[in-house]
Amino acid sequence: MSAAQSAAVRAPARPVPRPAPAPPRPRLRVVPAPHRARTRVPFVVLCMVVLAASLLGVLLLNTAMAQGEYERYGLATRLAQAAQRQQELVTQLDQAAAPAELARRAQALGMVPSTTGGYLRLSDGAVLGTPTPAGRG
Incomplete structure (x- = not known):
């Protein structure tokens, strides 16, 4: 078979049916409700309380240290x-x-220096030396 005959043998091409065009999307559509976010007020209040407590603690510590100083x-x-x-x-x-x-x-009490001295032995009470009473000047 030749190329011309094979072309003739083929069936004529039928147009492929196209799907029907989709209707245009509407410009407005339903949007789901947003998830309700948790409020951050308790967290902010907690942070402020912690900050205030730490500042108060530092103030008290500083005051105590100054008092100690x-x-x-x-x-x-x-x-x-x-x-x-x-x-x-x-x-x-x-x-x-x-x-x-x-x-x-x-001398202010009336005492005078002694020229001779004597000693007292305490064990037997003996007087050693030749003590003489001190005389005034």
Whole structure:
């Protein structure tokens, strides 16, 4: 068969029926109702309460620390004053215990230096040496 005969043998092409055009979509359509969103008011209120509580806590902590610092400063001042007073008392004691001061105070009480000395032995009460009474000047 030739090409011409095979074309003749073929059946004529029938037009393919097209589907009917769809009706145009309407411009308005029903929209489903939106899902109701949960309110955020409780969350915002909670955040504000937490923020306020933390600020109040920081304020109280700062106040307590400042009060403690004032107390520490007062105690340190008292300690320094006590140390200064102790130093003054030690100086007065050293001056009162000096040999020259002891001699001066003894003379003010009417005491005179002894030229000879005697000793008392406590175990048996014996007097050692030749003590003589001290005479005035």
